[in-house]
Amino acid sequence: MAYIRLLNTRMYLSRRSLAGLIVGAVMIIFLSHNNSYVMTIKKNVFNEYDSNSFLVGISNDNVSDTVREEIQACIHPELDVDDPVMMAFYKKLPKVVCKGEKNWVFVDNGTLRFSEEAKKIHKDFHCDYYPLIRGPGDYQISFSDPIKDIKDGANLTSDFFKITCVDINNNTYENIHAGIHLNLTIKERLQVVKPPANGLGLSIAFLGFDSMSRMSWLRRMPLTRDYLVNELKAIEFQGYNIMGDGTPAALLPILTGKHEQELPEARRNQKGAASVDGFPWLWKNFSQHGYVTSWADAQIQIAPFNYRLLGFEHSPADYFMRPFYLAVDPLYHKYSPDCQASEPMHMVWFNWIRDIFNMYKDDPKFLFHFYTPLSHDDNNKITMADEDLKTFIQYLETGRFLNNTLLLIMADHGARFADVRRTLSGKLEERLPYVSLRFPPWFETKYPEIIKNVRTNVNRLTTAFDLHETFKDVLKFDGAGMGDIKNRGISLFKEIPKSRTCADADVAAHWCACLAWQNVPQTDPDAKRALQTALDTLNNFTQEYRSDCALLSVGNVTMLSKLFTSDDVLKFKETAGDRGLEPIMSAETARDKVIYQLTFFTEPGHGEFEITLEHLIATDSMSVNPKSISRINKYGNDPACILDKNREIRQYCYCKNNLS
Numbered sequence: 001m002a003y004i005r006l007l008n009t010r011m012y013l014s015r016r017s018l019a020g021l022i023v024g025a026v027m028i029i030f031l032s033h034n035n036s037y038v039m040t041i042k043k044n045v046f047n048e049y050d051s052n053s054f055l056v057g058i059s060n061d062n063v064s065d066t067v068r069e070e071i072q073a074c075i076h077p078e079l080d081v082d083d084p085v086m087m088a089f090y091k092k093l094p095k096v097v098c099k100g101e102k103n104w105v106f107v108d109n110g111t112l113r114f115s116e117e118a119k120k121i122h123k124d125f126h127c128d129y130y131p132l133i134r135g136p137g138d139y140q141i142s143f144s145d146p147i148k149d150i151k152d153g154a155n156l157t158s159d160f161f162k163i164t165c166v167d168i169n170n171n172t173y174e175n176i177h178a179g180i181h182l183n184l185t186i187k188e189r190l191q192v193v194k195p196p197a198n199g200l201g202l203s204i205a206f207l208g209f210d211s212m213s214r215m216s217w218l219r220r221m222p223l224t225r226d227y228l229v230n231e232l233k234a235i236e237f238q239g240y241n242i243m244g245d246g247t248p249a250a251l252l253p254i255l256t257g258k259h260e261q262e263l264p265e266a267r268r269n270q271k272g273a274a275s276v277d278g279f280p281w282l283w284k285n286f287s288q289h290g291y292v293t294s295w296a297d298a299q300i301q302i303a304p305f306n307y308r309l310l311g312f313e314h315s316p317a318d319y320f321m322r323p324f325y326l327a328v329d330p331l332y333h334k335y336s337p338d339c340q341a342s343e344p345m346h347m348v349w350f351n352w353i354r355d356i357f358n359m360y361k362d363d364p365k366f367l368f369h370f371y372t373p374l375s376h377d378d379n380n381k382i383t384m385a386d387e388d389l390k391t392f393i394q395y396l397e398t399g400r401f402l403n404n405t406l407l408l409i410m411a412d413h414g415a416r417f418a419d420v421r422r423t424l425s426g427k428l429e430e431r432l433p434y435v436s437l438r439f440p441p442w443f444e445t446k447y448p449e450i451i452k453n454v455r456t457n458v459n460r461l462t463t464a465f466d467l468h469e470t471f472k473d474v475l476k477f478d479g480a481g482m483g484d485i486k487n488r489g490i491s492l493f494k495e496i497p498k499s500r501t502c503a504d505a506d507v508a509a510h511w512c513a514c515l516a517w518q519n520v521p522q523t524d525p526d527a528k529r530a531l532q533t534a535l536d537t538l539n540n541f542t543q544e545y546r547s548d549c550a551l552l553s554v555g556n557v558t559m560l561s562k563l564f565t566s567d568d569v570l571k572f573k574e575t576a577g578d579r580g581l582e583p584i585m586s587a588e589t590a591r592d593k594v595i596y597q598l599t600f601f602t603e604p605g606h607g608e609f610e611i612t613l614e615h616l617i618a619t620d621s622m623s624v625n626p627k628s629i630s631r632i633n634k635y636g637n638d639p640a641c642i643l644d645k646n647r648e649i650r651q652y653c654y655c656k657n658n659l660s
């Protein structure tokens with residue numbers, strides 16, 4: 001066992017070192033009319049579109065402006081889907097099975113339906129319908145007088161209701177259901193108020209899942225992800241960095257454009273605290289601008305705006321699912337795990353969204369839904385819902401419900417379980433949640449410049465404030481073009497500047513997943529070793545041709561810098577304080593590797609090379625990924641003597657006969 005584990009670790013290390021950083025300097029070599037070799041260089045050092053390898057950029061201080069222009073300021077660490085440290089937490093669970101009899105009734109686009117199966121089994125059953133009433137406030141509900149003997153096909157009179165049924169043998173059914181009843185007040189409002197003409201006219205559907213890092217999503221949701229990315233052409237963001245600890249820190253910036261501490265006091269037991277109604281919620285703006293709005297989260301005890309905060313006095317949106325969960329929560333103990341009566345709990349949540357889409361198929365929608373139960377305490381439970389989520393999105397797509405909708409499938413942050421957080425991979429994954437955006441196909445045809453920017457931004461440093469600006473752009477489009485780095489939030493419809501750092505984006509250092517960047521002096525022993533390794537690598541290419549190619553030595557070094565996970569991230573253990581704003585920096589997470597970025601001349605011949613090298617700390621090994629070597633100046637006729645023998649090594653060969 002111990003042997004196998006060791007073997008795995010070693011295989012893992014060597015695979016990782018091979019994966020390395022990919023330097024995407026593009027070299028175009030062509031034969032010019034006078035027969036000398038000329039090389040054109042596009043000095044965009046990193047390959048931005050290699051989506052599965054890693055993220056690009058370089059972080060923070062002491063980087064000259066020239067370098068900043070060329071290289072992205074924030075390089076994200078390369079994360080590994082198969083990371084054995086993280087795979088140790090992985091388990092695929094079977095689909096949810098709900099025991100007991102199938103529900104007797106269900107809802108269908110605003111109507112109550114009796115199931116055919118129940119009608120057969122339970123001759124002549126009769127039901128009473130009790131509308132569920134919210135409030136006052138976020139913690140109370142009541143049922144109003146029943147509609148006695150309600151019929152199959154009746155219109156719902158409320159979104160949520162309790163129903164009790166009895167058949168002639170006194171068999172009974174009792175359950176709480178969620179649907180969307182026809183609300184003429186809303187329908188009329190939507191007739192009168194239309195979305196602004198200077199907006200993009202898109203609906204927005206945000207389906208959030210708790211505690212799912214990008215890597216965790218890739219590991220656990222393969223069916224959904226494959227469908228989203230390969231069939232729906234969803235765009236996944238790889239450099240979306242969290243803003244703080246927990247769900248409010250992730251959702252408040254999206255929904256209000258502010259950090260919690262910038263908003264009115266709403267914490268329990270704080271002097272002068274009031275409900276969160278006074279926050280500048282985007283729901284209100286969308287509602288005022290011709291959209292129907294919703295907010296649904298499913299775990300009342302840890303609801304993002306109710307756990308530490310006081311919750312809503314008045315519903316923030318047209319549709320609000322909390323009252324339903326207040327009614328259902330006391331009943332869960334009666335059912336099989338993860339079920340409400342005969343339905344998996346997550347299906348109840350999906351179906352309510354489905355019903356909003358049905359009732360408002362052609363109306364503008366701003367839907368914001370966040371699901372906790374499948375992934376908050378244990379990421380693995382969500383594997384039970386992969387197929388169902390895929391099927392649900394497929395239903396929306398094939399029913400043409402998404403033709404006018406920007407669909408966001410994403411998470412608030414990665415897993416925060418203590419044992420995951422202790423590992424370096426876990427820390428980095430926590431900071432990089434899953435984020436995907438899917439636009440209807442016609443949108444790219446109509447707004448090619450927007451989609452171009454969105455795709456460019458995939459590997460840039462992005463945050464929740466950017467999503468806020470993006471949503472505002474849907475209401476009032478501010479144009480594509482280059483984003484202003486001075487704003488902490490930049491619409492994803494604009495290009496996020498390459499030079500953006502965590503400081504620009506208002507991400508605290510201990511949350512910043514960008515690799516730190518440091519210039520190192522040539523006298524540094526590790527730097528010396530790195531240079532020597534890089535040089536040996538170059539010379540090894542020409543080893544067999546030493547009678548033709550000169551042995552090179554290092555001439556002037558123009559760039560010698562290293563990239564590594566910052567001390568702030570390594571030392572970060574957890575946060576303290578009611579808002580989770582005070583970092584406790586006592587962790588002793590070890591650094592796994594340091595990446596060297598070298599640019600130097602070789603002599604004789606004055607060749608200039610750009611090389612990326614990885615120093616793995618655990619094994620103290622340094623290696624150059626052959627793909628990361630770029631010859632960045634012209635070599636002209638220098639390798640003429642070798643061309644007939646081995647064309648592949650021409651960049652590394654300076655012919656000895658040039659010396660005489």
Ligand SMILES: *[C@@H]1O[C@H](CO)[C@@H](O)[C@H](O)[C@H]1NC(C)=O
Binds near residue numbers: 153154155182
């Ligand atoms: C349901 O409501 C619609 C619209 O108001 C109405 O046309 C229909 O007759 C109602 N159906 C029933 C069964 O009452």
Ligand SMILES: *[C@@H]1O[C@H](CO)[C@@H](O)[C@H](O)[C@H]1NC(C)=O
Binds near residue numbers: 169170
């Ligand atoms: C059903 O319950 C009612 C009231 O308790 C009782 O009068 C009736 O006899 C019962 N019917 C059957 C079939 O048990």
Ligand SMILES: *[C@@H]1O[C@H](CO)[C@@H](O)[C@H](O)[C@H]1NC(C)=O
Binds near residue numbers: 284285472
């Ligand atoms: C949203 O509405 C509020 C008040 O209704 C207003 O102050 C704010 O500027 C609006 N925000 C946007 C992005 O339109």
Ligand SMILES: *[C@@H]1O[C@H](CO)[C@@H](O)[C@H](O)[C@H]1NC(C)=O
Binds near residue numbers: 184
């Ligand atoms: C209909 O929607 C409006 C606006 O959201 C709300 O105030 C009202 O209570 C709803 N009516 C019913 C019967 O739910």
Ligand SMILES: *[C@@H]1O[C@H](CO)[C@@H](O)[C@H](O)[C@H]1NC(C)=O
Binds near residue numbers: 109182358359360361
């Ligand atoms: C659902 O019902 C509403 C109101 O009756 C109607 O406008 C809408 O078209 C229906 N949706 C579907 C998908 O049939």
Ligand SMILES: *[C@@H]1O[C@H](CO)[C@@H](O)[C@H](O)[C@H]1NC(C)=O
Binds near residue numbers: 400403404442
């Ligand atoms: C989708 O929406 C676009 C733009 O509103 C429209 O031109 C197109 O006909 C719609 N396609 C379908 C299949 O509904």
Ligand SMILES: *[C@@H]1O[C@H](CO)[C@@H](O)[C@H](O)[C@H]1NC(C)=O
Binds near residue numbers: 061517518
């Ligand atoms: C950046 O430059 C300043 C002043 O030149 C220096 O004090 C600091 O140590 C440098 N930081 C890094 C990370 O190299």
Ligand SMILES: *[C@@H]1O[C@H](CO)[C@@H](O)[C@H](O)[C@H]1NC(C)=O
Binds near residue numbers: 534537
């Ligand atoms: C260069 O080649 C020698 C001999 O094959 C080998 O031992 C050495 O590890 C190589 N060095 C590098 C940096 O690839």
Ligand SMILES: *[C@@H]1O[C@H](CO)[C@@H](O)[C@H](O)[C@H]1NC(C)=O
Binds near residue numbers: 555556601
């Ligand atoms: C190295 O750089 C120095 C200063 O820029 C310059 O004077 C010198 O000629 C360079 N040496 C070579 C070999 O290019």
